[in-house]
Amino acid sequence: MILRADLHTHSYFSDGQLSPTDLVTAAHAAAITHFALTDHDTLAGLPEARRQAEHLGLRLIDGVELSTQWTRATTKRAVSVHIVGLGMTDSAPLEAVLDVQKDIRARRAEAICEKLEKITKKPAWEAVLALAGGRAEGITRGHIAQWMVDAGIVSKMQQAFDRYLGEGKSAHVPLEWLPMADGVKAILASGGQAVLAHPTRNNLTSTALRHLLIDFKAAGGRAIELPAMNEPPATRGMINRLVKEHEFYVSTASDYHGAHMVWNKLGQVPSLAEGQVGVWELLG
Ligand code: AMP
Ligand code: MN
Ligand code: MN
Ligand code: MN
Numbered sequence: 001m002i003l004r005a006d007l008h009t010h011s012y013f014s015d016g017q018l019s020p021t022d023l024v025t026a027a028h029a030a031a032i033t034h035f036a037l038t039d040h041d042t043l044a045g046l047p048e049a050r051r052q053a054e055h056l057g058l059r060l061i062d063g064v065e066l067s068t069q070w071t072r073a074t075t076k077r078a079v080s081v082h083i084v085g086l087g088m089t090d091s092a093p094l095e096a097v098l099d100v101q102k103d104i105r106a107r108r109a110e111a112i113c114e115k116l117e118k119i120t121k122k123p124a125w126e127a128v129l130a131l132a133g134g135r136a137e138g139i140t141r142g143h144i145a146q147w148m149v150d151a152g153i154v155s156k157m158q159q160a161f162d163r164y165l166g167e168g169k170s171a172h173v174p175l176e177w178l179p180m181a182d183g184v185k186a187i188l189a190s191g192g193q194a195v196l197a198h199p200t201r202n203n204l205t206s207t208a209l210r211h212l213l214i215d216f217k218a219a220g221g222r223a224i225e226l227p228a229m230n231e232p233p234a235t236r237g238m239i240n241r242l243v244k245e246h247e248f249y250v251s252t253a254s255d256y257h258g259a260h261m262v263w264n265k266l267g268q269v270p271s272l273a274e275g276q277v278g279v280w281e282l283l284g
Contacts, residue, residue: 005034005280006267007061008084008197008225008253012133013045014065015142017258020049023266028056030267034280036063038084040140041101043091061283062088065197067101068183069175070212079204080175081212082197083183084225084251087283089191097178097186102137108173109139115171116144116164120153127151141165142257157261181219188220193282195251196224199242200235213246223249223279226270230263240273249279 010016011023018026020037027035035058037049046062053060063086070081088094113124128147132139145160154160164171184194196216199209213224224243227235243250252269272278 002031003034003278003280004030004032004267004269005252005278006030006032006254006256006269007034007036007063007086007195007251007279008038008065009036009256009266010039010065010258011037011045011049013042013135014039014138015132015140015257017260020045021052023256024049024052024056024058024060026266028058032058032267034059034061036061036084036086038063038065038086040065040138041067041098041105042138043088043095043098044138061086061280062091062192064088064094064098064187066097066183066187067105067177068180069177070180070215072208072211073215074211078175079202079208080177081180081202083180083187083221084195084197084253085187085190085192086195086251086279087192088187089284091190093189094186094192097183101178104176105139106136108176109136109144111173112141112144112165112171115173116148119164119170120151122151122153124151146260180216184216184219184221193223193249193279194219194221195279196221197253198228198255199224199239200227200231206238210242213242213248217246217248222282223251225251225253226272226276228253228255228264229268229270236270240276243276249282250276251279 011020066083069078071078116124131143145157148154148160187194256266
């Protein structure tokens with residue numbers, strides 16, 4: 001059997017479209033052998049995913065994608081960094097952190113919607129909440145961007161980020177997530193491994209990325225995701241060099257959210273380069 005690992009995906013417990021059951025079924029159909037559900041700041045979809053994975057005989061790794069912020073020592077500037085936790089065995093330490101995160105997420109969503117209601121003169125909150133299945137703590141900017149498309153305010157999700165939701169734009173609400181090192185520590189305390197998600201999607205210069213990797217490793221992070229298939233070869237080359245230099249394990253991931261984000265396909269993951277070792281080797 002060929003190993004195919006997709007260790008970063010979303011269900012409708014965060015901003016994915018599918019239920020955990022349908023997602024696991026689709027993963028099985030896509031010939032994925034090692035699969036992780038990694039909803040934003042919640043473990044709520046895992047029991048359902050586990051039932052379906054056991055039913056189909058698929059290896060499910062418990063996962064989460066934590067929103068954190070990393071403050072660069074030299075500039076004191078905070079940037080948003082996503083950390084994927086994989087293979088947690090006792091979720092209690094992580095749940096304590098997630099309780100705070102869920103609160104931050106719900107309050108930030110309300111603040112963004114309030115700004116958008118003033119700007120667009122359209123009622124945002126109820127519709128956004130409905131898109132998130134009624135779970136305020138699960139609302140992401142993905143849902144808000146989707147509402148802006150549905151309401152005819154923008155024609156594409158990307159436009160919502162470019163014009164309203166991105167950093168410095170009119171409906172942006174500044175970061176207040178937990179520090180990256182605390183996120184990594186909570187994952188480790190729960191028996192999991194911390195993986196730096198989409199390392200080239202944080203709008204960092206290569207120097208800043210180097211500093212981030214040093215801090216991430218110092219906090220206990222041991223793996224980073226390889227760039228998605230649609231990223232340029234030069235990006236992959238840079239990550240390959242950094243993986244080698246810092247002796248990171250690597251993870252392969254689609255960051256699948258559903259058919260509405262046509263650029264990520266479930267199970268469409270890059271291959272490991274020679275000498276690279278998959279993070280699944282660290283998971284029991
Ligand atoms: P949040 O965690 O609330 O800041 O929301 C971030 C989520 O928004 C990401 O996980 C993506 O799913 C989604 N997202 C970010 N940028 C874009 C984009 N340019 N187009 C569509 N969705 C995006
Ligand atoms: Mn998302
Ligand atoms: Mn992410
Ligand atoms: Mn993600």
